[in-house]
Amino acid sequence: MTATEQGPATAKAPTGGLVVEDLEVMLTGKDVDVVDDIDLVLHPGEVVGLVGESGSGKTTVGTSLLGYSRAGAVISAGKVLLEERDVLAMHWRDMRQVRGEEIAYVPQDPASALNPSIRIGKQLVELQELRGIGTSESRRQGARDGLAEVGLPNDDEFLSRYAHQLSGGQVQRVALAMAFLPKPKVLVLDEPTTGLDVTTQAMVLATMAELCRAHGVSALYVTHDLAVVANIADRVAVMYAGQIVELGPRDAIFSNPSHPYTRALLDSIPHLSQARALTGIPGRTPAPGARPAGCRFNDRCSFAIDECRTAVPALLPIADAHDVRCIRAHEIGSWDISRGTVPDADPDKPREVILSVEGLDVFYGRTHVVHDVSFDLAKAEVVALVGESGSGKTTISRSVGGLHKDWKGTIAFEGDPLARGARQRSALNRKRLQYIFQNPYLSLNPRLTIEQIVKRPMELFGIAKGKEATDRVVALLDQVALGPAMLRYQASRLSGGERQRVAIARALAAEPDVIICDEITSALDVSVQGSIVELLEGLRQERGISMLFVTHNLALVRSIASRVEILQRGRVVEAGPVVEVMDNPREDYTRTLLNNSPRID
Amino acid sequence: MSAEAVTPPPTEPPIAPAEPSTFRKAMKQKRFVAGLGITLLLVAFVIAGPYLAPFGETEVAGPPFSKEGVLGTDYLGQDVLSRVMYGGREILLIALFGTLLGMVLGIAIGIVAAYAGGWWDEVIMRLNDVVLSFPQILLALLVLTALEQPTAWILIVLVGVSHAPRVARLARGVALGLVSRDFVTAAEALGEKRTRVIVAEVLPNMNAPLLAEGGLRLTFSIGFVGSLGFLGFSADPGAANWGQMIQENGLGLPTQPWAVLAPVLIIAIFCIGTNLMADGIAQVAQRGEA
Numbered sequence: 001m002t003a004t005e006q007g008p009a010t011a012k013a014p015t016g017g018l019v020v021e022d023l024e025v026m027l028t029g030k031d032v033d034v035v036d037d038i039d040l041v042l043h044p045g046e047v048v049g050l051v052g053e054s055g056s057g058k059t060t061v062g063t064s065l066l067g068y069s070r071a072g073a074v075i076s077a078g079k080v081l082l083e084e085r086d087v088l089a090m091h092w093r094d095m096r097q098v099r100g101e102e103i104a105y106v107p108q109d110p111a112s113a114l115n116p117s118i119r120i121g122k123q124l125v126e127l128q129e130l131r132g133i134g135t136s137e138s139r140r141q142g143a144r145d146g147l148a149e150v151g152l153p154n155d156d157e158f159l160s161r162y163a164h165q166l167s168g169g170q171v172q173r174v175a176l177a178m179a180f181l182p183k184p185k186v187l188v189l190d191e192p193t194t195g196l197d198v199t200t201q202a203m204v205l206a207t208m209a210e211l212c213r214a215h216g217v218s219a220l221y222v223t224h225d226l227a228v229v230a231n232i233a234d235r236v237a238v239m240y241a242g243q244i245v246e247l248g249p250r251d252a253i254f255s256n257p258s259h260p261y262t263r264a265l266l267d268s269i270p271h272l273s274q275a276r277a278l279t280g281i282p283g284r285t286p287a288p289g290a291r292p293a294g295c296r297f298n299d300r301c302s303f304a305i306d307e308c309r310t311a312v313p314a315l316l317p318i319a320d321a322h323d324v325r326c327i328r329a330h331e332i333g334s335w336d337i338s339r340g341t342v343p344d345a346d347p348d349k350p351r352e353v354i355l356s357v358e359g360l361d362v363f364y365g366r367t368h369v370v371h372d373v374s375f376d377l378a379k380a381e382v383v384a385l386v387g388e389s390g391s392g393k394t395t396i397s398r399s400v401g402g403l404h405k406d407w408k409g410t411i412a413f414e415g416d417p418l419a420r421g422a423r424q425r426s427a428l429n430r431k432r433l434q435y436i437f438q439n440p441y442l443s444l445n446p447r448l449t450i451e452q453i454v455k456r457p458m459e460l461f462g463i464a465k466g467k468e469a470t471d472r473v474v475a476l477l478d479q480v481a482l483g484p485a486m487l488r489y490q491a492s493r494l495s496g497g498e499r500q501r502v503a504i505a506r507a508l509a510a511e512p513d514v515i516i517c518d519e520i521t522s523a524l525d526v527s528v529q530g531s532i533v534e535l536l537e538g539l540r541q542e543r544g545i546s547m548l549f550v551t552h553n554l555a556l557v558r559s560i561a562s563r564v565e566i567l568q569r570g571r572v573v574e575a576g577p578v579v580e581v582m583d584n585p586r587e588d589y590t591r592t593l594l595n596n597s598p599r600i601d
Numbered sequence: 602m603s604a605e606a607v608t609p610p611p612t613e614p615p616i617a618p619a620e621p622s623t624f625r626k627a628m629k630q631k632r633f634v635a636g637l638g639i640t641l642l643l644v645a646f647v648i649a650g651p652y653l654a655p656f657g658e659t660e661v662a663g664p665p666f667s668k669e670g671v672l673g674t675d676y677l678g679q680d681v682l683s684r685v686m687y688g689g690r691e692i693l694l695i696a697l698f699g700t701l702l703g704m705v706l707g708i709a710i711g712i713v714a715a716y717a718g719g720w721w722d723e724v725i726m727r728l729n730d731v732v733l734s735f736p737q738i739l740l741a742l743l744v745l746t747a748l749e750q751p752t753a754w755i756l757i758v759l760v761g762v763s764h765a766p767r768v769a770r771l772a773r774g775v776a777l778g779l780v781s782r783d784f785v786t787a788a789e790a791l792g793e794k795r796t797r798v799i800v801a802e803v804l805p806n807m808n809a810p811l812l813a814e815g816g817l818r819l820t821f822s823i824g825f826v827g828s829l830g831f832l833g834f835s836a837d838p839g840a841a842n843w844g845q846m847i848q849e850n851g852l853g854l855p856t857q858p859w860a861v862l863a864p865v866l867i868i869a870i871f872c873i874g875t876n877l878m879a880d881g882i883a884q885v886a887q888r889g890e891a
Contacts, residue, residue, distance in 0.1 A: 401790055403786055422789055422790045423789065430790070430792045434790075435790050437783040439783065442782050443783035445802055456791070
């Protein structure tokens with residue numbers, strides 16, 4: 001009934017959907033807010049994107065809609081109105097009824113949300129039993145219908161599978177099916193596609209959008225990925241440090257972002273259509289309790305004036321249905337999505353090959369995972385290895401780096417063939433080829449100080465030691481935009497972006513000629529990704545370092561690489577200069593990848 | 602998830618306090634402080650005991666099982682209090698060194714097995730299982746009955762060897778989670794020596810669980826050495842020994858219970874002290890690995 005009532009344009013007094021009023025979540029026992037002053041309306045059938053970086057409180061807002069706060073935090077004020085009823089004021093028994101039945105939640109990691117020891121079909125039937133849907137005869141059919149709705153097979157074979165027998169995208173769609181089975185009115189999706197590759201992501205997003213429109217369900221889509229939001233959301237709320245800083249229709253947010261934070265965020269995102277000089281946002285997201293007075297963004301904002309430091313600005317309308325929390329929103333001028341674009345890498349530039357890979361076959365035991373891959377890397381050039389998960393891109397990079405030894409073929413450094421494992425290679429070759437890992441939370445020893453970590457390659461390769469080495473560490477840290485105060489820190493005290501900078505400094509400490517970057521930005525926030533890419537580009541130009549850049553993000557490739565190798569199931573399907581491959585893809589697979597990649601331009 | 606919110610690293614502090622060590626964190630735990638206090642007091646008692654004892658170790662103070670002196674006399678008429686004050690040194694030394702030996706051996710075996718992986722891991726751990734399948738005390742008795750008179754060193758080795766496989770299992774488990782971490786791979790990519798990877802990269806990340814295990818092993822050692830004494834195996838049968846005292850004076854339990862109770866209680870308190878310490882460290886270890 002609610003679905004046909006009205007479009008999202010009328011903001012006043014909505015009868016369906018969900019209204020969040022003045023929500024505040026505090027840390028238990030402390031006078032510190034996690035999120036504050038959240039006002040949000042979800043109209044029926046509308047998808048609202050809630051965007052923010054880690055630590056912005058977006059997930060806290062998401063779970064608050066179900067009246068839930070994680071341990072250590074408490075919902076201290078505000079209302080969540082579901083058809084005039086306040087979810088937060090309900091008795092827990094009623095709230096339990098509402099959760100799942102009227103407001104459903106799809107978690108970030110569905111693999112851990114499904115019970116690993118119960119078959120899929122049984123889980124779907126159980127859910128209906130719990131919610132009192134249908135009869136014992138009709139529930140199995142209900143499960144089948146639910147799976148059909150999300151585009152999954154619904155034969156007996158599939159129903160009798162366990163969660164681990166499904167792929168990541170299938171698991172996520174099962175979670176969607178479970179969320180939709182009780183016919184909820186509101187859906188909260190917490191980064192449901194993070195960790196899925198673009199093809200699967202596109203499929204899950206399409207399924208979700210279709211279901212929302214078909215059933216008139218309003219959805220809150222929590223994510224850090226602006227490009228995804230640009231594709232699926234009707235309206236967008238941008239969060240920073242626990243507050244909504246900008247809220248408006250999708251097109252307004254992307255064509256006329258009016259908060260400096262939104263603009264900075266958009267500046268840090270690569271585009272598919274054109275290379276960009278990406279920039280990061282200086283500093284880091286303040287944690288609850290450490291947020292500056294006044295406007296919470298003032299210490300990182302390039303437009304800040306004294307007045308910004310005194311009072312918290314209110315969320316005020318700047319245009320129709322477009323609200324901004326910035327006192328200077330009218331003064332900071334207009335913005336253009338194509339700001340910061342630079343010419344694509346020149347495909348005709350002469351190349352001086354430094355690293356060549358020929359006829360590479362890689363095995364894991366008896367499994368043949370990479371088939372006859374050949375490519376080369378020139379001086380001061382970035383070559384990107386792109387593919388979905390399971391395409392073998394990381395396997396190739398690990399073989400080149402000597403971390404995986406089970407391979408055949410030739411990997412040659414200036415014509416000089418490299419041994420299989422790092423230990424069998426000469427010290428000089430080890431020094432010249434450095435590897436940076438995907439997850440900076442795992443690649444730095446948490447017990448060592450930053451100084452010890454960065455110094456080690458210098459000692460090992462006899463570049464410097466003692467006082468001289470310490471001076472070099474300071475210089476390197478400076479180069480990766482970290483202060484000398486970090487020297488005595490242990491890695492556990494740094495944020496993800498800072499850790500990745502330390503990892504880069506460690507790679508640079510060996511004075512390498514080639515750096516292998518294995519998805520080094522995929523675990524980081526977009527603004528941090530922007531600054532890391534900025535840093536790498538600078539290093540490439542100054543030091544003439546070549547990079548093998550492994551990624552699944554095609555937009556990022558456009559901005560950082562000059563050549564690209566598209567991989568599918570362990571084979572190179574298309575290769576060439578970035579401009580040619582991305583503007584005139586010859587292979588269907590490349591075209592599919594490009595079409596499935598979310599784009600904001 | 603909550604850890605990042607609770608400890609926000611300040612943006613630019615001039616002097617950054619380092620991450621507190623496991624010991625510092627443990628000092629904030631009541632049970633650790635209590636355990637440490639009890640243990641230190643008892644160690645002081647054991648060390649200072651012989652100098653403060655009212656009677657000599659084998660000096661006859663009165664008739665057997667009489668009420669003379671603070672805690673009465675034992676089956677030979679020796680003063681029980683003095684015997685208790687003398688009797689801890691052997692237990693303490695053997696338990697301590699035995700535990701150390703067991704920890705070192707066990708950690709070495711466990712880490713090497715985890716780091717080597719594959720066949721080496723299988724062979725080492727299956728051999729370990731063979732030793733593990735013997736009850737601790739049985740293995741020691743087997744050796745001891747074959748010997749005329751064990752020396753303190755033999756007892757230490759026995760305690761150590763009987764602990765090693767148990768420590769090795771734990772050490773391997775902890776190390777397995779670490780050797781696959783990227784920072785170990787990163788060290789290998791740089792071409793670090795294997796011994797350095799183990800000592801400088803893997804080992805420092807294991808200290809909290811290993812400390813907890815060490816405390817627990819020390820508790821077992823004390824009980825173990827006490828039991829050996831009770832069964833009549835000690836470096837010097839004439840000398841006072843808590844475990845031996847329990848057995849020697851068992852006959853007089855109805856008339857002179859203190860001759861048995863005093864060594865029993867002191868072993869119990871010792872075990873409680875070391876156990877509380879181990880427990881405190883274990884709690885820190887669980888919380889600290891975030």
